[in-house]
Amino acid sequence: MIRTLVVGFGQVAANFVVGLERLKSGELEPYGVPLAGYDFGVGVDEVEIVGAIDVDERKVGRDLASIVEGFYGFKNPPRALREVYIYRGLGGEWVKNIFPVRSEEWGESLARVEDLFSELRPDVVLDVTTTQSAPAFSSREELEKAVASGSAAPSQVYAYLALKASKRIGSLVYVNLNPTPVANAPAILELAEQCGCIVLGDDGATGATPLTADLLEHLRERNRRVYSIAQFNIGGNTDFLSLTDEKRSRAKEDTKSSIVKDILGYDAPHYIKPTGYLEPLGDKKFVAMHIWWESFNGAVDELVVIMRINDSPALAGLMVDLARIGWWLKSRGVKGTVYEVNAFYMKKPAPPGSRNVSRYRAYELLKEYLGVK
Amino acid sequence: MIRTLVVGFGQVAANFVVGLERLKSGELEPYGVPLAGYDFGVGVDEVEIVGAIDVDERKVGRDLASIVEGFYGFKNPPRALREVYIYRGLGGEWVKNIFPVRSEEWGESLARVEDLFSELRPDVVLDVTTTQSAPAFSSREELEKAVASGSAAPSQVYAYLALKASKRIGSLVYVNLNPTPVANAPAILELAEQCGCIVLGDDGATGATPLTADLLEHLRERNRRVYSIAQFNIGGNTDFLSLTDEKRSRAKEDTKSSIVKDILGYDAPHYIKPTGYLEPLGDKKFVAMHIWWESFNGAVDELVVIMRINDSPALAGLMVDLARIGWWLKSRGVKGTVYEVNAFYMKKPAPPGSRNVSRYRAYELLKEYLGVK
Amino acid sequence: MIRTLVVGFGQVAANFVVGLERLKSGELEPYGVPLAGYDFGVGVDEVEIVGAIDVDERKVGRDLASIVEGFYGFKNPPRALREVYIYRGLGGEWVKNIFPVRSEEWGESLARVEDLFSELRPDVVLDVTTTQSAPAFSSREELEKAVASGSAAPSQVYAYLALKASKRIGSLVYVNLNPTPVANAPAILELAEQCGCIVLGDDGATGATPLTADLLEHLRERNRRVYSIAQFNIGGNTDFLSLTDEKRSRAKEDTKSSIVKDILGYDAPHYIKPTGYLEPLGDKKFVAMHIWWESFNGAVDELVVIMRINDSPALAGLMVDLARIGWWLKSRGVKGTVYEVNAFYMKKPAPPGSRNVSRYRAYELLKEYLGVK
Amino acid sequence: MIRTLVVGFGQVAANFVVGLERLKSGELEPYGVPLAGYDFGVGVDEVEIVGAIDVDERKVGRDLASIVEGFYGFKNPPRALREVYIYRGLGGEWVKNIFPVRSEEWGESLARVEDLFSELRPDVVLDVTTTQSAPAFSSREELEKAVASGSAAPSQVYAYLALKASKRIGSLVYVNLNPTPVANAPAILELAEQCGCIVLGDDGATGATPLTADLLEHLRERNRRVYSIAQFNIGGNTDFLSLTDEKRSRAKEDTKSSIVKDILGYDAPHYIKPTGYLEPLGDKKFVAMHIWWESFNGAVDELVVIMRINDSPALAGLMVDLARIGWWLKSRGVKGTVYEVNAFYMKKPAPPGSRNVSRYRAYELLKEYLGVK
């Protein structure tokens, strides 16, 4: 059994737990789970949800079944979710403009959450909390000061506390799926190495970005000269709502834009942003992208991509793989981070300074690393 | 010097010769030439056009410069093109509804064109004649009977005669870029092996098809279940005009559709066709594509791709590589056909029975084969 | 009560009867019913379905509720539909390649259906049978000969028989919503005048065509010069399946294309067709359209329209209006046809020879005619 | 002769003067001039450019021919433009972050520009300066204070000074084509009435907004319920560059958004913004729009509109009409503003408080007002 803990029980997490249980009961085909067709020795049914952490007062203390039904409209939620609970997290003030949260003395929060990790004994922690912006702490001192003072982003604090708890409960894997620098924070990576843990991240690679990566690779392989790239994203879930905040949006923009130069080899002018919040669109965002380029003999071509895509299930599908891969890494005694895994699943693959490669290339690397074909 | 002969001097050929000369004179960046940035020992300036073959009476006997200017509007055509000429080909009756052609006794045609190959002594023949539909002859007898009687498609006849001429003029490379089965005709391949020649083909991989291949690969790698694929193409050049003929269109449809099952692994319902002719669009075709699929937890996503692309320059860019690669193969004494080359440059890669792989994969195979990275 | 009879109980009809009953019971807002917000004296609740006619053996003799549930997936169909039945029609052989039909001696068919009209005593007949291609009979003799011999299209025969029956049952309104020339057949119009009946048609104006009309009007009002128009349609309902037949498709293409010249004032090159059948798309078709033009000072602009639209409910919504308007016309003693109604609701507005105007203009005409604003 | 003065000699103005002269010399068809095909008694060749005003130091003092060639790449500019000059305007500090401008004492500026109007004696002033944000001054006192202190936006100051100069030079027409409230400022309108002048505005109706208006009208006429509207705009001209400034962008957003409620009758959730600046796109902006709605019987449809349009020529084409209409109004002694003209040509039609109607409706109103058909 892979004891799996979810941090941030929002739309992504809800899709993850519902989809996972429906997969385990055979109700659902494993569409959207990239490695579903490959056997690397860890099955989907080994993944077990042991709990979730959140700061939204409407969610804390309740069971997952009631939340996925009440908040996310999943009728007849899988029974297994009735016995898994949401525990109180920390750092609620970072999202107090979006969700109803409760205040607590910071020192108490830290102690309480560290204990929580010790009690829940996760093998894998999947962090899908709201995007926050914070520096990628380089030194252990800086990080610890920021954790103590409350200026580190919640995801960084959770990762820090989980790694700390690992001394008591054994090695674990922390997977950060939001844009906050966790696996890309040198101080956190160093800590992971020291305690024999693994940190994967950052920012789950779903939505338009991975497709853009592959489109750019397609153009590069034909040596076409890209004139410019414009990409708009608009959605109506609380993730988009949170990104109307300038600072959070900047964090996201950074992980999205880095692909252009990494893949093309030159920094083609681009505008790639989470652009707006429009409530009726819900979780199915609208994406429009324009790319144009020069081809042979001076010809100029144009490409427009339009998508209407369900944001959260896409990431949830990746989480099924990441829990399994996390376990695979842990059982092999890997520590630190693993580029070959991050390169496929993450928009900003750790370790810091790594290049984005096309998803095609990343997929090859991943399969090779896991020894499947 | 790579003595290069072009068969079918239409829009693709015009872009090829103009672009090539502009590249050689340093006027143009090699955008749209896939391997421009890789050194496999054969430079662009080694490619020399020694002649062209056509059946359009308005073109036969004239120099390339006058045609690219008069027919295709290239102002100030490169001087080098003034001294290269268009020779009379064979099989004009296959296109008599589109172009003004002249009749000739068939036996005379065969003899004349065979002599033409002997005189022009090409290293590489690039066939960009109008699409024709004919069987993929399996046995030598069948093929020779069809050549003799005039029922083989012109591209097949040209390939046959070129291979025959190779006995006098030495090994050559025949590259077929239209959908007619040439490299996919077992009888022609066998002949090539016997005379130490190389045949590459069929149907140059430009336009929407290679992109579709890579989009499907992208979906497959995430294990998404494709519900259906609709792809429309409409353009205003004589290539599209020729495809309003049902039989020719069928030939094209076949090479386009084979990617679906080859890449996805199942035959997702699809409608992929050269759909229509609309004169004002000229050589810059309009493409619209709709793909939708099931992702994780039952979510259904949609993707629309819109393109406005210059058909002919795209293929012309590939021809610059193919002439160079042809020479590279010839100088290494390769014979028959080469899947690793066809897989990237062709919609229906020979040898017959080969699978289409994603263009990403094909690109890796190609670079590995040529020993570049 | 407006006694309403539906001829052809397929996807459009199913949406019509379900939507109508849900409207009458207050379950549904009248979205998609153009005149819902205007009071011209005839309410939606006055429309009463008295029966339907079809030739599909799986449908004949059954009640509407069972068909809308079993064939079209409407759960809990309105109770009122349980007591309305489907009667056997005529001309099944026209669709025997698509639906299971039964043969009958033609003379018997004619007699039986005429009686059916007499028994059901409709005020309004709404014809939504499968598209058929036939001439727009000019003379009474021709028409009667074609009816007698079975060479007139079923819709023409139904209209003829209904008008004939009107002598016994009083004036009625025949609304033809498929592309077959009924209201555009001079012989049928003449008959209508003589018996004091009304014929409206042809081809319900839904889908991409009315929008195209209005886009062209938009361009015309700015005096932009349209270079070309390409429009593709693909869907997966039996209506699209039936259009894979070349002759039927031609009929549809004609009613679609006539708008270009009518609205722009010149025949801009265009390709506007029901293009293909792709089963998974179901009733929600995919449409892609490309228009480009010259604007001021030689500038060239481009517009692409992409739609994913539910074909059948759109037409069903118009039928709610047409039943009411039919009654309004009948009670005013109007006879023949009414351009002001057809111009808005039909792709090929009768009387024959009429011009298509933009839908905006048509909407004004319609409101003026009905005296609403 | 209609003495026409252009204020703000940027991309729009350049297209206007070049296009106008090419029209007058018969070199160009009047595409993009809405009323080109209607005769209301004022011909295109009556429009004469008497000068232009700008604050960009690189432009001031030079002739129009040199600017349209040097800045906007029009080869062989019409000779007539060699003898028309650019005069120094006022308020350069509002755009000092975008263009090189010079400072001057404010009182001097006011006096100088008032004299300029007196000398140039325009019949029509066309204001196409950079968008600025300022209040819609209600009282004469407020306005005059703001003009004196320099806190009124340049367009407001120009309008004020022109109206003042009219006492010396006779009635004139001030046409404001940017989003700054000029015709929508009650104080300016009042002044116009008093001095027998005309003010038209605000914000020229080109780009995606008028098309959106007409699409919404199309939906409304079918009583479809719009769920949401998302519209993105991105371009690479200095107009877009100027809109990266939050305040200017807000001004534009307001004039764009007002159409939703005005036309639909309810405020459907929307996101309609000039979104970004991307230099390589130049004057040909990229627009993507998503609209979805509920149709009959609960069906949900989707529409995507993609445009690649030349922003400036579109507005320039309207200016040809506005100069002629201005003269027509002046010769009839009209004063104040004219809704029937603004409703078609402006995004925010004056007088203040007016409703946006669909462009179709506006076009009818316009033609009726001018007595053409």
Ligand SMILES: NC(=O)c1ccc[n+]([C@@H]2O[C@H](COP(=O)([O-])OP(=O)(O)OC[C@H]3O[C@@H](n4cnc5c(N)ncnc54)[C@H](O)[C@@H]3O)[C@@H](O)[C@H]2O)c1
């Ligand atoms: N495809 C995708 O949806 C996608 C892709 C990449 C990254 N992400 C990232 O995943 C994250 C989750 O997305 P979502 O759509 O589920 O968002 P959501 O708004 O639905 O859920 C976020 C949840 O995190 C909780 N939360 C916020 N701060 C917390 C804290 N300090 N401690 C514990 N819980 C906290 C919130 O209460 C909420 O329940 C976001 O950061 C998003 O950027 C999503």
Ligand SMILES: NC(=O)c1ccc[n+]([C@@H]2O[C@H](COP(=O)([O-])OP(=O)(O)OC[C@H]3O[C@@H](n4cnc5c(N)ncnc54)[C@H](O)[C@@H]3O)[C@@H](O)[C@H]2O)c1
């Ligand atoms: N991107 C692309 O444009 C693309 C991609 C794949 C394949 N192709 C294929 O390339 C071919 C050429 O395309 P194009 O756009 O240049 O077409 P084109 O119509 O402009 O030119 C074809 C030329 O071939 C000549 N021709 C016809 N029959 C001949 C014969 N029997 N012998 C000699 N010449 C003959 C014609 O006279 C004409 O000059 C087509 O078959 C097309 O299907 C093109």
Ligand SMILES: NC(=O)c1ccc[n+]([C@@H]2O[C@H](COP(=O)([O-])OP(=O)(O)OC[C@H]3O[C@@H](n4cnc5c(N)ncnc54)[C@H](O)[C@@H]3O)[C@@H](O)[C@H]2O)c1
């Ligand atoms: N928006 C739209 O869907 C739209 C718009 C314009 C016109 N139309 C026209 O409306 C018609 C109906 O469309 P649909 O989607 O419901 O198609 P459908 O295939 O679902 O239904 C057609 C029905 O007509 C029946 N039919 C065929 N021949 C008949 C005959 N001779 N007598 C009686 N019944 C017969 C068939 O059995 C079937 O039940 C088509 O002709 C279509 O072209 C539809």
Ligand SMILES: NC(=O)c1ccc[n+]([C@@H]2O[C@H](COP(=O)([O-])OP(=O)(O)OC[C@H]3O[C@@H](n4cnc5c(N)ncnc54)[C@H](O)[C@@H]3O)[C@@H](O)[C@H]2O)c1
């Ligand atoms: N289709 C369209 O392009 C369109 C549509 C509606 C409105 N507009 C408006 O038209 C205006 C012009 O657009 P453009 O594309 O020509 O922009 P532009 O940036 O090319 O030109 C603006 C010109 O105005 C000048 N200017 C700025 N402040 C001035 C001042 N105080 N006095 C005199 N001149 C001044 C600048 O120096 C520049 O030459 C903008 O306000 C834009 O919002 C344009």
Ligand SMILES: [Mg+2]
């Ligand atoms: Mg999300």
Ligand SMILES: [Mg+2]
């Ligand atoms: Mg071509």
Ligand SMILES: [Mg+2]
């Ligand atoms: Mg239908």
Ligand SMILES: [Mg+2]
């Ligand atoms: Mg502009």
